[in-house]
Amino acid sequence: MDRYELRRLDYSLSEDHLDLQSAYKQFFKTHCPIETVRAAEPSGFDKNLWERLCAMGATTMALPESCGGDGATLVDLTLVAEEIGRSLAPVPWIDHICAARLLASLGALGDETASETASVADGEQLAAFDARIDSAQGARLIPTGSIADHIIVRDGDQIVRLTFGTRPAKVDNIGRLPMAWVDPGAADARTVVAQGCDALAKYQRALDEWRLLTAAALVGLVEETMTIAAEFAKNRYTLGVPISTLQGISHPLANMAITVQGGRNLTRRAAWFLDNEPDVRPELAPSAFVFMAEEAAKAATMAVHIQGGLGVSAEAAASAYLVRARGWPLAGGDPGTSAKRVAEIVAARESSPQVAQV
Amino acid sequence: MDFSRVELSDDDEAFRDEARNFLKAQVTEEVGRRDRETGDNFDEGVHLAFGAAGYLALEWKSESDGGFSRVRRRIWEQEKRRAHVPWVTWGTTAMVARSVAKFGSAELQNEVLPRVFSGEVRLCLGYTEPEGGSDIATCKTRAVRDGGSWLINGSKMFTTGAHNCQYVFLITNTAPDSPKHKSLTMFLVPLNSPGIEIQGLRTVDGDRTNIVYYSDVRVDDKYRLGEVNAGWTVLREPLNTEHGAVAAAADGLQDTSIMMHQAGSMATAVDKAVARVTQPDPSGRRLLDDQSVAYRLGRSFARMEAALSAPSIYGRVAIAQTMRDISPDLMDILGAASALPFGTDGAADDGGAEHVYRFAPLVGIYGGTLEVFRNMIGQYTLGLGKPNYSAPVKKVS
Numbered sequence: 001m002d003r004y005e006l007r008r009l010d011y012s013l014s015e016d017h018l019d020l021q022s023a024y025k026q027f028f029k030t031h032c033p034i035e036t037v038r039a040a041e042p043s044g045f046d047k048n049l050w051e052r053l054c055a056m057g058a059t060t061m062a063l064p065e066s067c068g069g070d071g072a073t074l075v076d077l078t079l080v081a082e083e084i085g086r087s088l089a090p091v092p093w094i095d096h097i098c099a100a101r102l103l104a105s106l107g108a109l110g111d112e113t114a115s116e117t118a119s120v121a122d123g124e125q126l127a128a129f130d131a132r133i134d135s136a137q138g139a140r141l142i143p144t145g146s147i148a149d150h151i152i153v154r155d156g157d158q159i160v161r162l163t164f165g166t167r168p169a170k171v172d173n174i175g176r177l178p179m180a181w182v183d184p185g186a187a188d189a190r191t192v193v194a195q196g197c198d199a200l201a202k203y204q205r206a207l208d209e210w211r212l213l214t215a216a217a218l219v220g221l222v223e224e225t226m227t228i229a230a231e232f233a234k235n236r237y238t239l240g241v242p243i244s245t246l247q248g249i250s251h252p253l254a255n256m257a258i259t260v261q262g263g264r265n266l267t268r269r270a271a272w273f274l275d276n277e278p279d280v281r282p283e284l285a286p287s288a289f290v291f292m293a294e295e296a297a298k299a300a301t302m303a304v305h306i307q308g309g310l311g312v313s314a315e316a317a318a319s320a321y322l323v324r325a326r327g328w329p330l331a332g333g334d335p336g337t338s339a340k341r342v343a344e345i346v347a348a349r350e351s352s353p354q355v356a357q358v
Numbered sequence: 359m360d361f362s363r364v365e366l367s368d369d370d371e372a373f374r375d376e377a378r379n380f381l382k383a384q385v386t387e388e389v390g391r392r393d394r395e396t397g398d399n400f401d402e403g404v405h406l407a408f409g410a411a412g413y414l415a416l417e418w419k420s421e422s423d424g425g426f427s428r429v430r431r432r433i434w435e436q437e438k439r440r441a442h443v444p445w446v447t448w449g450t451t452a453m454v455a456r457s458v459a460k461f462g463s464a465e466l467q468n469e470v471l472p473r474v475f476s477g478e479v480r481l482c483l484g485y486t487e488p489e490g491g492s493d494i495a496t497c498k499t500r501a502v503r504d505g506g507s508w509l510i511n512g513s514k515m516f517t518t519g520a521h522n523c524q525y526v527f528l529i530t531n532t533a534p535d536s537p538k539h540k541s542l543t544m545f546l547v548p549l550n551s552p553g554i555e556i557q558g559l560r561t562v563d564g565d566r567t568n569i570v571y572y573s574d575v576r577v578d579d580k581y582r583l584g585e586v587n588a589g590w591t592v593l594r595e596p597l598n599t600e601h602g603a604v605a606a607a608a609d610g611l612q613d614t615s616i617m618m619h620q621a622g623s624m625a626t627a628v629d630k631a632v633a634r635v636t637q638p639d640p641s642g643r644r645l646l647d648d649q650s651v652a653y654r655l656g657r658s659f660a661r662m663e664a665a666l667s668a669p670s671i672y673g674r675v676a677i678a679q680t681m682r683d684i685s686p687d688l689m690d691i692l693g694a695a696s697a698l699p700f701g702t703d704g705a706a707d708d709g710g711a712e713h714v715y716r717f718a719p720l721v722g723i724y725g726g727t728l729e730v731f732r733n734m735i736g737q738y739t740l741g742l743g744k745p746n747y748s749a750p751v752k753k754v755s
Contacts (some may be wrong), residue, residue: 261672265614269667
């Protein structure tokens with residue numbers, strides 16, 4: 001790779017980006033306080049919040065204009081994802097839009113040939129997909145499997161849409177997700193939506209988008225749990241001084257701020273490349289995910305630690321962030337698989353004969 | 359948001375080609391060999407050639423003052439890195455020259471600046487003291503007025519490049535009984551003054567820096583920069599520059615954070631490791647076929663890209679920390695031959711990763727330690743308050 005290539009390094013957000021960001025920040029602040037997050041824990045899903053979110057256009061924005069969507073960029077979507085992470089919103093937005101975008105790219109979203117998925121675009125019906133990179137056999141955990149109307153999985157070189165007469169049962173999980181064991185063999189209907197190399201490549205793209213948006217959500221998650229811990233530390237005294245003035249507390253908080261800044265910019269840069277030059281830096285989306293998956297757990301644990309006995313309480317906001325920091329990225333399987341994917345992409349690029357070393 | 363290739367006009371493209379050819383001709387293998395041997399990170403021949411070709415003035419001056427346009431500045435910066443131009447002494451020179459232009463008398467500016475642009479004059483930093491560390495306000499080097507001149511006594515550590523420079527930008531204490539921020543006076547001390555002794559010090563990464571001793575060094579008052587006891591005013595700007603607390607550029611034609619030279623050595627090492635793991639051995643097996651190699655390489659790559667993305671002072675901490683974090687893994691995956699340094703027969707990656715490992719401790723102390731910058735992030739961006747330290751103890755000597 002030519003590290004000296006003359007490219008712009010402009011991470012700034014446009015006015016439109018800022019408007020979008022503030023609209024969603026405000027939405028979740030108003031409609032998704034921590035009590036709402038807690039109340040949704042038994043099912044992992046707040047239907048009322050989801051309907052409000054869909055009414056705001058959060059699902060249709062993510063779809064191409066050819067499918068009646070607004071054709072938002074992935075950069076736009078990372079801004080929404082970050083607010084979902086910040087508020088721990090119990091909505092399956094990331095999984096749903098990744099699955100819906102996949103169906104759209106396969107021409108299987110709500111046209112004459114696929115009328116069954118007509119209500120997916122606006123979120124009235126929910127789409128889920130198997131977020132693992134390494135394709136599973138038999139029953140597997142689907143992050144939003146217990147609430148989905150359509151579940152997309154790979155089977156060999158086929159992309160298959162499954163429906164169940166009775167939705168698979170939700171299983172308790174650390175990410176407080178509406179997760180379920182899904183056995184494709186037990187589905188009531190199985191529709192092959194696409195087949196072949198091109199279809200599998202599109203599935204891979206959906207996996208990359210899921211990782212990108214999950215990384216963005218983890219950025220918001222880390223920033224919020226850091227902010228809560230910092231506020232606590234400013235007001236908690238030991239031997240007459242705020243504990244925030246002790247380097248044993250302030251330096252880990254500074255490290256979280258660095259994680260947020262680096263992870264956020266990497267996520268946005270990865271999104272920009274997928275939007276504009278998808279073949280140039282495809283490793284950046286899984287890179288952002290690998291980085292944030294590792295750092296989110298460390299940061300969320302430290303944020304709990306800073307708040308001591310109050311942080312570990314099951315009622316503390318910090319503990320709500322702690323469990324999701326681990327459970328959300330893990331829903332896509334071992335994050336180490338994404339690290340291996342990063343290595344494979346960059347190694348393939350280095351050994352490709354087209355690499356022009358100027 | 360924009361990460362696109364910069365579209366160049368025909369003129370700018372011609373400039374890039376000319377700069378690239380010029381740099382290629384100047385920075386020969388011999389320059390590289392000498393640089394590794396001396397650890398100077400400076401080459402006088404190259405530097406004088408830059409001066410003669412007008413590049414030093416173009417780089418230093420603002421566009422309105424006849425310097426590079428934004429895009430040419432960025433081209434020049436990137437092409438210098440591509441050519442591996444030794445960079446450290448021009449960096450300090452350019453920075454100190456700004457203070458001379460701002461605080462020096464007309465006479466001093468005339469003495470120094472034209473020769474800075476020709477390359478004949480280089481400037482270094484006399485900040486840190488043997489007992490001072492990162493807190494440069496605890497300055498023991500004394501300057502005492504003596505008629506129209508000053509007598510300077512003391513010593514400074516890490517005056518990198520002093521043996522290739524003509525002046526040192528020196529922090530002195532002129533009011534030992536005043537509060538520390540009102541006790542400092544800055545001088546631009548000619549390094550050929552009697553009483554100055556420069557002692558070389560090699561560092562673990564292979565670079566050379568210096569300890570400089572000042573014994574009854576007489577300096578004319580014209581070499582003073584700024585008011586007496588107002589050294590802090592003079593220092594604030596260069597310190598801010600060195601700290602890297604710089605706003606992002608709207609046109610994206612700027613590094614995301616400071617320390618990008620250092621980060622470049624990490625990126626080079628990672629890219630070399632990537633290239634190495636794809637090479638098949640005689641039986642056709644590649645290191646990458648080992649899943650634990652693929653995992654560690656991918657994780658290292660990801661962490662590096664995150665560090666390269668972090669802006670401002672977050673970025674400088676992220677870069678230094680990530681160099682420390684990933685270089686051991688990069689060495690491990692390349693095996694025992696990663697222990698062999700540059701130029702050694704059979705070195706796995708031409709000493710890339712092992713150099714990052716030795717370089718990383720220095721990157722975490724340049725212009726302030728990682729702790730200084732974590733303090734700054736905590737205090738100024740998270741609002742955590744000024745760090746608390748235990749009460750001072752009387753030093754027992």
